[in-house]
Amino acid sequence: MTKSPQTVDVDAFRRKDGGAIEGCSSWWKFYDFSNAEVYDSSKGVKVSQITKTAVTDDEFSPGNRNGITYDEALIWGLPIQLVTEVKRDKKKNIVSYFVTGVGWVNKETVLEMTCRGEIDNARPVFPKSGEPYVRTRRDQELLNNLSVLG
Secondary structure, X not given: OEEOOOOOOOOEEOOOOOOOEOOEOOEEEEOOOOOOEEEEEOOEEEEEOOOEEEEXXXXXXXXXXXXXXXXXXXXXXXXXXXXXXXXXXXXXXXXXXXEOOOEEEEHHHHXXXXXXXXXXXXXXXXXXXXXXXXXXXXXXXXXXXXXXXX
């Protein structure tokens, strides 16, 4: 439940214990601007990223640093902040959001936090008419939408 800091450009990763991720026990390298979600499942560690390539250890070996900096800290990630609940008024309009690690936050602050990339499961929406709002990212899962909370 952590993410890389915004000041860190992560181009690749591998497991520190040498175990395989999706059949590769070396490095997974990422291309373009992308977000990779790494999670543990009953079948092992999985990566939800399409634009990735398995590369050998030579690509990121100590002798081939090419400006590569390793952070060997055990914990260097930032906590992931999620909207997990919403409060609504009598007309069913959302008035505040519960953000993990923060608590209950009003709509305007959640929009600002989302625009700064501080909330990981929300995206800002700026309609041509009407006020801006936040929503979950587009995917096939319906039960993770903010509209079903509260």
